[in-house]
Amino acid sequence: MTKMIETATGRHIAYNRRAGQGVGVVFLGGFKSDMQGTKALALENWAARADRPFLRFDYSGHGESSGSFEEGAISDWAEDAAAAIETLTEGPQVLVGSSMGGWISLLLARRMPEKVAGLVTIAAAPDFTENGFWAGFGPVERETLLRDGRIVIPTEYEDFPYIITARLIEDGRKNLIFDQHLPLPFPVRLLQGTADAEVPQEWALRLLHHAASPDLRLTLVKGADHRFSSPDCLALIEAQVEEVLARVAG
Structure with missing residues (x-):
């Protein structure tokens, strides 16, 4: 339970x-x-x-x-x-x-x-926030993320896109392995x-x-x-x- x-x-x-x-x-x-x-x-x-x-x-x-x-x-x-x-x-x-x-x-x-x-x-x-998401973003996506604080990434599950925030990226950099x-x-x-x-x-x-x-x-x-x-x-x-x-x- x-x-x-x-x-x-x-x-x-x-x-x-x-x-x-x-x-x-x-x-x-x-x-x-x-x-x-x-x-x-x-x-x-x-x-x-x-x-x-x-x-x-x-x-x-x-x-x-x-x-x-x-x-x-x-x-x-x-x-x-x-x-x-x-x-x-x-x-x-x-x-x-x-x-x-x-x-x-x-x-x-x-x-x-x-x-x-x-x-x-x-x-x-x-x-993965750095080597996956951030590394995979192009200039427009990076600009959108930094300007709006978030970006929506489609996934194979149509109703469940990833919403990637600037905080997720920035915080990930504090936890790199x-x-x-x-x-x-x-x-x-x-x-x-x-x-x-x-x-x-x-x-x-x-x-x-x-x-x-x-x-x-x-x-x-x-x-x-x-x-x-x-x-x-x-x-x-x-x-x-x-x-x-x-x-x-x-």
């Missing part, structure tokens, strides 16, 4: 949590996604079978949490994730970050390393589809080379798209989580 916590900034974060044994697993969703997605629910089912503690939640402005999506930015969503993990979990956790959730999980590894036992990312998109050293002193597994039209596989390779970890592997799945939600992909996510858990105490 969905419950709520209130953060120190007054945001109300919706979450679902199950109890279990050993090191827990936390799912961090993507940009404009929510905790009812296929991967989040599949992992929750896996956690029930494995009797593992599991947490999924909605960032502010996403799903059932309070706030407006358009008013949010990476710092806000990282704060929401940190608050959820600090309040709702015990001990170090294995973080599973999908797309933007991969970026958030890397920020948490910097911010609260004592709470991170391991990491699994799925099409991780660190710095590739501009400084990235120590990840725990098991890390990166998953990436070769047919991902939103996150290029080059980003995964860049992260592989940039991160400093004693136990880091990248798995490329030929033909997998950004959703990474086919039965085979979901089974691979579960297997990678199990592998990371097997390499950490508990």
